[in-house]
Amino acid sequence: MSKNDHLLEYSIPQLLRWRVNSTPKRPALREKDFGIWNTYTWEDYYDYVRKTALGLKNIGLGKGETIAIISDNIPELLFTAIGAHAIGAVSAGIYQTSMPREIAQIIQYLKVTVVFCDNQEQVDKVLDIRDQIPNVKKVIFEDPRGMREYMSDDWFVDIKDIYKLGEKIHAKDPDIFEILVDQGKPDDACHLCLTSGTTGLPKGTIMTHRNYINMGVKITDVDPLEPTDEYVSFLPFAWIGEQMNSFGVAMATGITINFPESVETAMSDLKEIGPHFMFGAPRIYETIRSEIWLKIDQSYWLNKLFYNYFISAGLKAAHYRMTGKPMPLGLKLKSWLGKQMVFRPLINQxxxxxxxxxxxxxxxxxxxxxTFYQAIGVNLKQIYGQTEITGIAYMHRDGDVRPETVGKPLPGTECKIADNGEILSRSASVSPGYYDLPKKSEELLEGGWLHSGDAGFIDEHGHLVVIDRLSDVMHNNKGEMFSPMFLENALKFSPYIKEAVIYGNNEDFVACLINIDPVVVGKWAEDKGISFTTYMDLSGRPEVAELIMEQVKDVNCRAEKEHFKIKRFALLYKLLDVDDGELTKTGKIRRQFVQERYQNLYDALYDESIDKKEVEASFQYQDGQSAKVKTSILFYTVKGF
Structure with missing residues (x-):
């Protein structure tokens, strides 16, 4: 029984009110605007939610209706979402990078009646599809820049006008908002969270107040946070990873959420805040690691010497620290010296x-x-879950970090492995199902357990090991099983490789398409005096192919079994991209789509007589225009295979 389990009896607006009664003047939100950090206390937060809620009700957002939010991370996003919750409506996040066609499909599917946009760019997308979304009554915007000519159309509403409406209603009837908040129940639906859409149109996962608050309470039972701790909100709000922090963890603990000035300044603003905890997709940590290596590479020779010496000691010390075993005194001293002399200044930067x-x-x-992050003093831990269980259900504990696992279940979470190897979970954070998809919901929750779709097992330490998606686990033509995700991650540990797509299902051997990292490989090429113009040009250089060949050989050397080894690869002429449908919004590979799109390259990988192929590359730009370029792709057989 947790000391905070009583919070599970609140809805999110009710818990916000409880925070106001407990610590009204403590900072709840902070936003950087024109270089200045502006603070909202819990009292301010509740005041804005009240104004927004009553204003939304006045313009026609009814109980059970849905408001879509297409916005960068700003306080108004939370005012709008929780304001909607307070009047019994449901919020839904749509990725800011979504194109008008995708937005139309989602709005139609979720039966959205009001849309909130942060700026003209998003408003224009909604305007483009106006004739396709007749159910939308109003479009609310936060930033008035560029919106003057739209103001004659009452379809558009400035959020400041929503506040004014709310204030008028509150002045006329001061009790109405509290009555509405009191009507909320913990198990009411409050948000529709889109799945990653790996296999098609994202599904709207129904999330309840209890789902979010339970997750926030249980994760902080394991890793406590203080109300004075800081969090930087830079993940897309449409992703469950951001919602679980802004709805769940922040409400359960009272921490301060900091909003960067823009997406572009997020990492520099993060340096100003110095957060106490951080959550991000693997791509973020891969990018930061590449930045660290670039800093070291550009540093003086003495700094490089110290770094190389102490990283070796740090990697050894990390193994002791992660497993909680006592560290030998000599290694402890060397690790401490490395932390003070090299790693503290580095991670401070x-x-x-x-x-x-x-x-x-x-x-x-x-x-x-x-192991790399633990070696430099960053306590990085894996969590595992999915949208349908509010993002987190399993996580590492301090002193029990096993890199090959995703840790143990959170308190109150049950886990079992089905006969086919599927991971099944049960907890108060499990979603009631998918919006308007009863059959899919039944499959998801068959037998009272959440069916993850992932294959895994529980090891001798009680840790969960995730192998891959059940649908993605591959077998070669001899029936030997391998995980493409495992091999892709092994390749992506190289700073020179940004993305990899592994093939080999029902084939003689494993092959892959590789995206080089343009920043790191570009710097490497400059240092070597290798000239290039575009990404396509750089990826076609034979010297770059030799560099990547060494990375692939290194992965092969560490492969436990022969059929895990990669025999053939090619360097893709373009980066895999969300806008081209090759990646989901959260950066996952749409494997089947990528194979079909590059079928000619796939076929050449498995024809060992081919070492070069002429292709016509097609590029889709954000404005909808496309271009075609002819180029040559080289195919490489790994030496010493």
Missing amino acids: IGLLRLKRAYTGGAALGPELF
């Missing part, structure tokens, strides 16, 4: 000095990357 814990989820992270 990237804003992680005050970090108590960092979490990663959404996809698997290679064990080597875990």
Whole structure:
């Protein structure tokens, strides 16, 4: 029984009110605007939610209706979402990078009646599809820049006008908002969270107040946070990873949420705040690791010497620290010296000095990357879950971090492995199902357990090991099983490789398409005096192919079994991209789509007589225009295979 279990009896607006009664003047939200951090106390937060809620009710948002939110992370996003919850409506996040066609499909599917946009860019997307979304009564915007000519159309509403409406209603009837908040129940639906959409149109996962608050309470039972701790909100709100912090953890603990000035300044703003905990997809930690290596590479020779010496000691010390075993005195001293002389200044430069814990989820992270972060003093831990269980159900504990696993279940979470190897879970954070998809919901919750769709097992330490998606686990033509995700992560530990797509199902051998990291490989090429113009040009250089060949050979050397080894690869002429449908919004590979799109390259990988192929590359730009370029793709057989 947790000391905070009583919070599970509240809805999110009720818990916000409880926070106001407990600590009205403590900072709840902070936003950077024109270089200045502006603070909202819990009292301010509740006041804005009240104004927004009553204003939304006045413009026609009814109980059970849905408001879609297409916005960068700003306080108004939370005012709108929780304001909607307070009047019994439901919020839904749509990724800011979504194109008008995708937005139309989601609005139609979720039966959205009001849309909130942060700026003209998002408003224009909604305007483009106006004739396709007749159910939408109003479009609310936060930033008035560029909106003057739209103001004659009453379809558009400035959020400041929503506040004014709310204030008028509150002045006329001061009790109405409290009555509405009191009507909320913990198990009411409050948000529709889109799944990653790996296999098609995302599904709207129904989330309740209890789902979010339970997750926030249980994760902080394991890793406590203080009300004075800071969090930087830079993940897309449409992703469960951001909602679980802004709805769940913040409400359960009273921490302060900090909103960067813009997406572009998020990492520099993070340095100013120095957060106490951080959550991000693997791609974020891969990017930060690449930045660290670039800093070291550009440093003086003496700094490089110290770094190389102490990282070796740090990697050894990390194994002791992660497993909770006592460290030999000599290694402890060497590790402490490395931390003071090299690693503290290094992680201070990237804003992680005050970090108590960092979490990663959404996809698997290679064990080597875990050990690297632990070696430099960043307490990085894996979490595992999915949208349908509010993002987190399993996590590492301090002193029990096993990089090849995703940790143990959170308190109150049950786990079992089905006969086919599928991971099944049960907890108060499990969603009631999918919006308007009863058959899919039945499959998801068959037998009272959440069916993850992932294959895994529980090891001798009680840790969960995730192998891969059940649908993605591959077998070669001899029937030998291998995980493409495992091999892709092993390749991506190299700073030179940004993305990899593994093939080999029902084939003689494993092959892959590789995206080089343009920043790291570009710097490497400059240092070597290799000239290039575009990404396509750089990826076609034979010297770059030799560099990647060494990375692939290194992965092969560490492969436990022969059929895990990669025999053939090619360097893709373009980066895999969300806008091209090759990645989900959370950065997961749409494997089947990628194979079909590059079928000609796939066929050439498995025809060992081919070492070169002429292709016509097609590029889709954000404005909808496309271009075609002819190029040559080279195919490489790994030496010493």
